[in-house]
Amino acid sequence: MLIDIADPRAFPERAEPSHAPLIELAEASLAATGAARADAIDRTLTTALAERLESGDALLVANLIAAAPSVAIARQLWRRLIDAWGVASRRSAADGVAATLFAVPVVVIAGSQSTVDAPASVPAVAGVLSDTARLAAILLEHCALAGNEAFGLADALVAADAVDIPRLSELLAWQRLAGRRETVARDLPPAPIAVQPGQQSVHLRFLIGTTLAAPEVDVLAATDGVGWAMPLAKELARQLALPEVSVLALPRAPQSPPVALQQGRAAQREVGAQLFASNAIRGLRARVGEPAAVISAHRSVAAPGGGELRLSLSSPFDPREAEGFRCPLFPTDRVGDVASMLFDLLRDCRVADVRMLPGVHPDRDPQTGMTLLFKPEADAAEHTSLH
Numbered sequence: 001m002l003i004d005i006a007d008p009r010a011f012p013e014r015a016e017p018s019h020a021p022l023i024e025l026a027e028a029s030l031a032a033t034g035a036a037r038a039d040a041i042d043r044t045l046t047t048a049l050a051e052r053l054e055s056g057d058a059l060l061v062a063n064l065i066a067a068a069p070s071v072a073i074a075r076q077l078w079r080r081l082i083d084a085w086g087v088a089s090r091r092s093a094a095d096g097v098a099a100t101l102f103a104v105p106v107v108v109i110a111g112s113q114s115t116v117d118a119p120a121s122v123p124a125v126a127g128v129l130s131d132t133a134r135l136a137a138i139l140l141e142h143c144a145l146a147g148n149e150a151f152g153l154a155d156a157l158v159a160a161d162a163v164d165i166p167r168l169s170e171l172l173a174w175q176r177l178a179g180r181r182e183t184v185a186r187d188l189p190p191a192p193i194a195v196q197p198g199q200q201s202v203h204l205r206f207l208i209g210t211t212l213a214a215p216e217v218d219v220l221a222a223t224d225g226v227g228w229a230m231p232l233a234k235e236l237a238r239q240l241a242l243p244e245v246s247v248l249a250l251p252r253a254p255q256s257p258p259v260a261l262q263q264g265r266a267a268q269r270e271v272g273a274q275l276f277a278s279n280a281i282r283g284l285r286a287r288v289g290e291p292a293a294v295i296s297a298h299r300s301v302a303a304p305g306g307g308e309l310r311l312s313l314s315s316p317f318d319p320r321e322a323e324g325f326r327c328p329l330f331p332t333d334r335v336g337d338v339a340s341m342l343f344d345l346l347r348d349c350r351v352a353d354v355r356m357l358p359g360v361h362p363d364r365d366p367q368t369g370m371t372l373l374f375k376p377e378a379d380a381a382e383h384t385s386l387h
Contacts, residue, residue, distance in 0.1 A: 003295075003336050003339035003340045003343055003356065004336060005295065005297055005309070005335055005336060005339045005356055005358075006297045006335070006358065006359055006360045007071070007297065007307065007329075007335040007360075008297040008298055008299050008300075008306075008307025008308065008309070008329070008335075008360045008361075009305035009306055009307035009329055009335075010299070010305070010306040010307065011068070011069050011070055011305075012067050012068075012069055013069065014069075015067050015069065016067060018060070019063070019064045019067045021048075022045060022048060022049070022064055022077070023064070023067065023068065023069065023073060023077075025041055025044060025045040025048070026045060026068075026073045026076040026077050026080070027073060028041050029041040029042050029045065029076060030072060030073070030076055042080060042083075045077075045080045046080045046083040046084050046087060047084075047087070049061060049077075049080055049081055049083075049084035050084040050085075050087040050088040050091075052084075053084060053085065053088050053168050053169050053172055054088050054091070054169070054172065055169075056169045056173075057169065058165055058166050058167065058168040058169035058170070059165075059166045061081065061165055061168070062164070062165035062166045064077060065077050065078060065081070065165065065331050066331065068331065071331075071332070071333070071334055071335075074331040074332050075332045075334075078258070078262065078331070078332045081165070081258050082256065082258050082259055085168065085172070085256050085257070085258055086256070088172055089101075089172070089175060089256075090215060092172070092175060092176040092179055093179060093215040096214065096215070097179060097212055097213070097214070097215075098179060098212070098213060098214065098215040098217075099175050099176070099178040099179030099210055099211070099212055100175070100210065100211045100212075100213065100219050100220065100256075101171055101172075101174060101175040101178070101208070101209075101210050101256075101257070102145075102208070102209050102210070102211065102219075102220055102254040102255060102256065102257075102260070103163050103206040103207070103208055103209075103254065103255060103256070103257050103260035103261070103264075104206060104207040104208075104209070104251050104252065104253070104254045104255075104260070105204065105205075105206055105251070105252040105255075105260050105261075105263055105264030105267060106157060106204075106205045106206065106207055106236065106249050106250065106251045106252070106264075107202060107203070107204060107249075107250040107252075107264070107267050107268050107271045108125070108157075108193055108202070108203045108204075108205055108240070108247065108248070108249050108250075109200055109201070109202055109203075109246075109247070109248040109250070109271065109275065110125055110193050110195050110200065110201055110203065110245060110246070110247050110248075111195065111199060111200030111201070111245070111246045112195045112196065112197050112198065112199070112244060112245050112246070113198065113244065113246075114197045114198065114244055122195045122196070122197050122244070122245065123195070123242050123245065124192040124193060124194050124195060125192060125193035125195060125240050125242060125245065125247060126190060126192055126240075127156055127157040127158075127190035127191050127192050127193060127205060127240070128155060128156055128157075128190045129153075129154075129155045129156065129157065129207075129236075129239050129240075130155075130239050131235075131239060132152075132153040132154070132155050134235055134239075135153055135207070135232065135235055135236070135239075136151065136152070136153055138228055138231045138232050138235060139151075139228055139232065139254075141228070142226075142227035142228035142231075143227075144222065144225075144227075144228045144253075144254065145211055145219045145220070145254060146213075146217060146218065146219045146220075146221055146222065148211050148212075148213050148217070148219045150211060150212040150213065151209055151210060151211035151212070151219075152209060152210055153207060153208070153209040154186065154188050154207065154208040154209065156188055156189065156190035156191075156208075157190055157191060157205035157206065157207060157240075158188050158189070158190065158191055158205060158206050158208060159191035159204075159205065159206075160204055160206070160261060160264065160265065162188060162191075162206065162208070163206050163208070163257040163260060163261050164261060165258070165261075167257075168257060168258070170187075171257055174186055174210075175210065178210045178212070179212070186208075188208055191205060193205070195245050200246075200275060200279075202268055202271050202272040202275055203268070204264050204265065204267070204268040206260060206264065207236075207251070209254065219254075220253075220254055220255055220256060222253060223253050223255075224253060225251065225252065225253055229251055229252075232249075232251050233248075233249050233250060233251055236249035236251065237249045250267070250271065252264065252267055262330075262332060265328075265330050266330075266333075269327060269328060269338075269341075270341060270345075272325070273311065273325055273327065273341070273342060273345055274345060276311070276323075276325040277311070277313070277325070277345055277346065277349055278349070280313045280323045281313065281349050281351065283323075284313060284314075284315050284318065284323075287315075287318065288315040288317040288318045289315060289317060290315070290351075290352070290353070291313045291314065291315050291351060291353075292313070292314060292315065292316070292351075292353035292354075292355070292375070292376040293311060293312065293313050293346050293351050293353065293354045293355065293376075294311075294312040294314075294322070294354075294355045294356075294357060294373075294374040294375065294376055295309060295310070295311055295312075295339055295342055295343065295354070295355070295356050295357070296309070296310050296312070296356075296357040296361055296374055297309055297310075297335070297357070297359070297360045297361065298310055298360065298361050298362065298363055298372060299360060299361070299362060299363055300326075300363040301363070302363075303326070303328055303329070304328050304329060304330055304331070305329055305330075305331065307329060307360070308326050308327055308328055308329055309327040309329065309335065309338055309339060309342065310324055310325065310326055310327065310372075310373060310374075311324065311325040311327060311342050311346075312324045312373040312374050312375065313351075314373075314375040314376070316375075316376070316377050321370075321373065321375075322373040322374065322375050323373075324371065324373040326371075327342065339356070343356075353376060355374075355376050357374060361374075
C-alpha cells in the first residue's frame with residue numbers, strides 16, 4: 001500500500017556547475033522515451049561515475065547525490081553508482097583473478113536490564129570480533145559466497161561511514177591491491193555500541209570481507225541468508241556478549257558497499273520502528289488500553305536531507321505526552337514507501353486508529369520547545385504547517 005504523504009526534505013533548486021552535467025544525464029535517462037536511448041545514457045553516466053571512483057573523487061560523487069533536485073534523480077544516480085562500482089571492480093581484475101570487497105550489514109539490538117542511572121556504568125559493546133575464522137566457517141559451510149573458499153573477514157564491526165560514498169575510492173583501492181595479492185593496511189576501526197541502562201537500542205554495523213575468484217563469478221549473487229543467517233547471528237551475538245548486556249545481531253546478505261549501505265540503513269530503520277512500536281504499544285495497552293497512532297512529516301536540521309517522518313503513539317486516557325519514533329529519510333528513499341512501512345507495521349500490531357497528517361510540520365512545538373509529536377485528539381491546525 002503506497003501512502004500519499006508530503007516529503008519534508010529540502011532539495012536543491014539549482015545544481016552547482018560541477019554537478020550539472022551528471023544530473024542532466026540522470027534527468028535525460030529518466031525522460032528517455034525508448035529503452036535503447038535510456039541504456040545509452042545510463043552507460044555514459046555509469047562510466048563517468050566509475051572514473052570518479054577510480055580517480056579518488058568519491059567525495060564529489062557523495063556531493064553529487066546530495067545535490068540531486070529530487071528523489072527520482074537521487075535514485076537514478078545511486079543505481080548508476082552501484083553499476084559504476086561493478087565496472088571499476090571489473091577493471092581492476094588481473095591475471096584471471098578478481099577481488100571482491102563486500103560488506104555484511106548487521107543490525108545490532110543491544111540492551112541492559114541495569115537500573116543504574118549512570119550510563120557510564122554500563123560497558124559499551126566493543127565491536128571487536130574475537131574469532132573471525134569461526135564466522136568464515138559458517139559462511140563457507142552454507143556456501144554464502146557462491147561456494148567461494150578464498151575469502152577473509154575483518155575483525156571489527158564498523159560504522160556506516162566506513163562504507164559510505166566518500167570512502168568508496170579508498171575501498172576500491174584496497175580491493176585492487178587485494179586482487180594483486182598485496183598486503184593491504186586497512187583503516188577499519190571497530191565502532192563501539194553504547195548501551196543505556198534499562199533500555200534497548202538499534203545500531204547498524206558492517207562486517208567487511210574480501211574474496212578472490214574468477215572475474216566471471218558473481219560471489220554476491222545470493223541476496224538472502226538461507227542457511228547461514230541464523231548460525232551467523234548466534235555466533236556474532238556470542239562474540240559481542242558482555243555481562244548484564246543483551247545483544248541480538250541480525251546479519252543481511254553480503255553485498256557491494258553501496259548496496260550494503262542502502263539495505264543496512266533500511267533494515268536498521270525498520271527494526272528500530274518495530275522495537276519502538278512493540279514496546280510502546282505493549283505499555284499503552286497494559287496501562288490504558290488501545291493506542292492511537294499519528295504519522296506526520298517534519299522538517300529537522302538534524303535529519304538527513306533536513307526532514308523526517310515521525311510516528312506518535314498515545315491514548316486519550318493517558319495524561320502523558322505521546323511516545324514518538326523519528327524515522328530518517330535517506331537520499332534514495334521515497335517518502336511514501338517509508339510511510340507504508342510504518343502503516344504496515346501498525347496494521348501488523350493491530351492498531352486500528354492510524355492517522356496521516358497532511359502537510360509538513362516544524363521540528364519543535366512552538367509553545368514548549370519540545371520535539372513536536374501529535375496526538376489524535378489534538379488539532380493539527382493549531383500547529384503551523386510549513387507547506
